[in-house]
Amino acid sequence: VRQVDLLVAGGGPVGLVTALYARTADLRVIVVEPRAGAVDKACGEGVMPSAVLRLASLGIVLPGRPFQGITYVDAQDRQVTADFPHGPGQGVRRTALHAALRTSAHNAGVERINGVIEQVRQSASGVRVDVGGRTYAASFLAVADGLHSPLRHELGLDRPTRRYRRYGLRRHFTVVPWSDHVEVHWSEHAEMYITPVGGDLVGVAVLTARRGQTYDQWLKAFPLVAERLRGAEPASRVMGAGPLRQRAKRVVDGQVLLVGDAAGYVDALTGEGLAVGLAGAQALVDSLLVGRPQDYAHAWHDITRTSRLLTETLLWTTRVPVLRRALVPAARALPTVFRRTVAQLA
Numbered sequence: 001v002r003q004v005d006l007l008v009a010g011g012g013p014v015g016l017v018t019a020l021y022a023r024t025a026d027l028r029v030i031v032v033e034p035r036a037g038a039v040d041k042a043c044g045e046g047v048m049p050s051a052v053l054r055l056a057s058l059g060i061v062l063p064g065r066p067f068q069g070i071t072y073v074d075a076q077d078r079q080v081t082a083d084f085p086h087g088p089g090q091g092v093r094r095t096a097l098h099a100a101l102r103t104s105a106h107n108a109g110v111e112r113i114n115g116v117i118e119q120v121r122q123s124a125s126g127v128r129v130d131v132g133g134r135t136y137a138a139s140f141l142a143v144a145d146g147l148h149s150p151l152r153h154e155l156g157l158d159r160p161t162r163r164y165r166r167y168g169l170r171r172h173f174t175v176v177p178w179s180d181h182v183e184v185h186w187s188e189h190a191e192m193y194i195t196p197v198g199g200d201l202v203g204v205a206v207l208t209a210r211r212g213q214t215y216d217q218w219l220k221a222f223p224l225v226a227e228r229l230r231g232a233e234p235a236s237r238v239m240g241a242g243p244l245r246q247r248a249k250r251v252v253d254g255q256v257l258l259v260g261d262a263a264g265y266v267d268a269l270t271g272e273g274l275a276v277g278l279a280g281a282q283a284l285v286d287s288l289l290v291g292r293p294q295d296y297a298h299a300w301h302d303i304t305r306t307s308r309l310l311t312e313t314l315l316w317t318t319r320v321p322v323l324r325r326a327l328v329p330a331a332r333a334l335p336t337v338f339r340r341t342v343a344q345l346a
């Protein structure tokens with residue numbers, strides 16, 4: 001039986017950064033991840049400024065392309081823009097983000113095992129798990145296996161929700177970004193957001209509660225975007241995710257701590273999933289270092305409160321057609337409110 005301080009289930013961005021924080025504190029840590037290589041995933045790929053700074057403090061300089069803030073655009077091409085108050089965010093391909101994080105984790109001495117955690121057994125002194133027929137023991141298990149977290153389910157920590165199910169689809173196009181902001185376009189039944197991720201590459205994500213429409217059909221619902229992309233070659237296949245809303249009964253269960261999307265997620269509309277997840281990673285490790293894992297539950301609620309509130313409010317507003325149509329004009333009429341809201345997400 002191998003014994004370590006911390007096992008991390010899931011080597012996505014949040015799992016890897018949790019492991020990095022743990023290594024920084026000299027903990028012995030193993031990350032268990034089934035997928036080899038740089039993992040792609042449906043994501044808007046806008047890394048918010050706070051996450052850019054957090055990663056820089058861990059010595060990780062992100063490739064990609066900076067963006068200065070957020071622009072909302074409606075079907076009549078009315079626009080409102082707000083810059084981030086303290087420096088840019090970074091648009092970065094998931095594969096590039098993952099490669100950068102994997103390299104840093106490897107260089108910091110994070111051990112990585114290819115596989116999935118099959119069984120979790122908790123005792124007062126820690127956790128035992130099986131991976132590929134071998135047993136590993138750890139003081140704590142961080143569950144960072146994503147939105148549909150198989151371990152959250154296995155541990156009985158899923159909190160089912162029937163509310164307003166939304167889905168995301170994304171694809172990349174080879175075209176010089178036409179804006180140095182993330183653009184969010186609003187149509188009747190979906191939002192489309194465009195993130196510059198390279199010198200000649202943009203990511204285009206659709207978020208909607210409607211199922212059954214293809215990505216190309218959605219593009220037609222956004223003629224302003226379709227016009228920008230006319231003649232541009234697709235540079236990736238369409239990837240999807242959802243339902244986006246996921247909840248956990250609790251984020252600390254004995255020696256098991258949920259982090260990142262596995263801990264719960266509202267929607268991608270406000271684009272701060274990574275920033276919140278990475279802040280959670282640090283709070284998780286901090287709680288272990290002082291020997292009070294239960295403190296992480298409070299920290300998680302504090303870290304995610306603003307984002308959850310803003311996202312729920314925006315989602316609620318935009319489900320009412322008349323409010324949805326009024327959103328961009330209202331933001332134009334109240335630029336200070338829009339600026340403050342964007343600053344909250346930065």
Ligand SMILES: Cc1cc2nc3c(=O)[nH]c(=O)nc-3n(C[C@H](O)[C@H](O)[C@H](O)COP(=O)(O)OP(=O)(O)OC[C@H]3O[C@@H](n4cnc5c(N)ncnc54)[C@H](O)[C@@H]3O)c2cc1C
Binds near residue numbers: 010259
């Ligand atoms: C359409 C869309 C757009 C988005 N746009 C943005 C955006 O612009 N900006 C932003 O910050 N966030 C955005 N997000 C959210 C962001 O993608 C997530 O918050 C982020 O990826 C969470 O990282 P994670 O490490 O928690 O999970 P993931 O990135 O999902 O990683 C989970 C990892 O766990 C592994 N795994 C799965 N099962 C197991 C298992 N049983 N055992 C071990 N490992 C396992 C998976 O292989 C994966 O590598 C968006 C999300 C969607 C769906």
